[in-house]
Structure formats: C-alpha cells, structure tokens
Amino acid sequence: MSDQIPTHYAQQYGNTIMLLLQQRGSRLRDSVMFQPITGAKAAVPVEQIGKVEATRRTTRYPALTPANTPHARPWVYPVDYDWNDLVDSIDKLRTIVDPTSSYAVNGTYAMGRSQDREIIPAFFGDRKEGENQGTTTSFPSSQQVSVSHGASGAVGLTVAKMREAKRLLMAAEVDLEMDPLYMPVTAKQHDNLLAEMQVISLDFNEKPVMMEGKITRFLGFELKNTELLQVNGSSYRRIPAYAKSGMCLGMWNDITTNISIRNDLAGLPVQVYVYGTFGATRLEEAKVVEIPCAE
Numbered sequence: 001m002s003d004q005i006p007t008h009y010a011q012q013y014g015n016t017i018m019l020l021l022q023q024r025g026s027r028l029r030d031s032v033m034f035q036p037i038t039g040a041k042a043a044v045p046v047e048q049i050g051k052v053e054a055t056r057r058t059t060r061y062p063a064l065t066p067a068n069t070p071h072a073r074p075w076v077y078p079v080d081y082d083w084n085d086l087v088d089s090i091d092k093l094r095t096i097v098d099p100t101s102s103y104a105v106n107g108t109y110a111m112g113r114s115q116d117r118e119i120i121p122a123f124f125g126d127r128k129e130g131e132n133q134g135t136t137t138s139f140p141s142s143q144q145v146s147v148s149h150g151a152s153g154a155v156g157l158t159v160a161k162m163r164e165a166k167r168l169l170m171a172a173e174v175d176l177e178m179d180p181l182y183m184p185v186t187a188k189q190h191d192n193l194l195a196e197m198q199v200i201s202l203d204f205n206e207k208p209v210m211m212e213g214k215i216t217r218f219l220g221f222e223l224k225n226t227e228l229l230q231v232n233g234s235s236y237r238r239i240p241a242y243a244k245s246g247m248c249l250g251m252w253n254d255i256t257t258n259i260s261i262r263n264d265l266a267g268l269p270v271q272v273y274v275y276g277t278f279g280a281t282r283l284e285e286a287k288v289v290e291i292p293c294a295e
Contacts, residue, residue, distance in 0.1 A: 107274035156188065156293045182223075
C-alpha cells in the first residue's frame, strides 16, 4: 500500500498529478518480432530452415540426392511480471483529483520497461535450440565490433563502428530492403554521435538525420534511446545493432491492468494491479552485432 499519497492531500489548489521522470514503457517492443504464445511453459516462436545450395548437373539423368535441409528451433521462456498498489478511499476523498488512473499509467510504464529488460539481455546471452532445448548457442565473437575499431584505443560510438556493424549484417545477407535495422543507444552514445561530422553535417547526408538536436536515423539504423543497456566486464556499454527479424518477444499474456475495490481491507481501498507474462530470445546470431563502447 502506498504510504506516500498524503503528499497529494489538497491544501488549497491542485488539480494535477505529475509522473516523475522515467522511461515511459517499452522502447524496444516495436523493433523486434512479436509473437503471441498460448499454453506452454516454453515455446518455439518460429521454425527456422537453414540455407541450402542447388546442385549443378553434369550428366544426363543423374540420381537424385536429397538436400537434407537444416532446421533450427529457438526456444523462448516465459517470465511473469506484476505490479500493484493500494489507494485508500479516504485518501481519494482528500485529493482533488483521483490518483487511480495515474497509478495505472505508472504501473504500465513499469511493465513496459520490464519487457525491455527481457529483450536487452537476449541480444548477447545464450539461447536454447533443438527438439528438446538440448543445444545452447552462445553469441559469437565474430559478431562483435572491436571497442577500438577505427581508433588507437577504446572509444565510444563512432561512425566507423556503425559502418562495421552494417558491414557484418550485409555480409550475412540480411535483407536490408525488407528487414529494418535498429540500434538502441544511451544518452552517452547519442552524444558521441553528435561529435561526428559525418552524422550532423548535411554535406554527408541527403536528408537531415537530426530533429532539434536528436539523431533519429543514420546509416540505415533507426536509433532508440534507452538507459537500460548493459555493460560488460570491462565497463564498456554493449550496444546492439540488429535486424528486426533477429529478435523475438514472445507474449504469453500482454500487459493487463485491473482496478478493483478490496472489500477485505478496511477503508475499501482501490487496488491497481498490472500484470503480464513474456520472454525474449535471439532468433539468429548473424542478425545481431555487438558494439562495445567506452563510457
């Protein structure tokens, strides 16, 4: 139960409840594949078929040789999240505005951030594959850009690093025409790019990539601002550059809000309850690149 709501008791005037600074919901949900899932503790969001090659015929009527098409089954695991708080009916009477809806919005924001906290570790973490989840695939070092790429020492996010990330994705045959590219960055990496002349100058760009000082796109990547990105053991920020089809958010139960009267508690408080069940997995290593950045 929230014991801090008395701070909103109306003394004279006050008709607004302000939500303090925070990431308002998920920033990454729309940048990954979204797969509704029902009735399973673990699930395969997609069935994957690997690359095959055609056989060149050198004789007439040769025997047919099956291609033995490779298959893969990445697994995603559900994680339950919830959030709740109580608003005493007496407190509601003492406030000019009803805080219940603001509590629901605040809880929904928290749940959205939880989705990002599932997506972000899945970029570079191990993933399970196989018929019975028996194979573990680690993120390959070949998909990592050097922290000093294009420089003499460890540096932050640079155009050279973004170019290398795009080179790796193109070399892996990512379909850039059909598969959008994304790059989440913190305020620090965004500031790094503001110091790059190739980013901010119209001499290098046919169209502006900034709106009022905020960089939205560059080199085909749509930038997503979030402060939730992790650091590695060397305290370098781990920036993911990825194709949308390379990551999946499995949704067992989408974010749901329930507001009800608690008849079992004195004062008949209103309970605001927000819940959801979801999990994330990397679908294909070649569609994700790690860019470590010095802070």
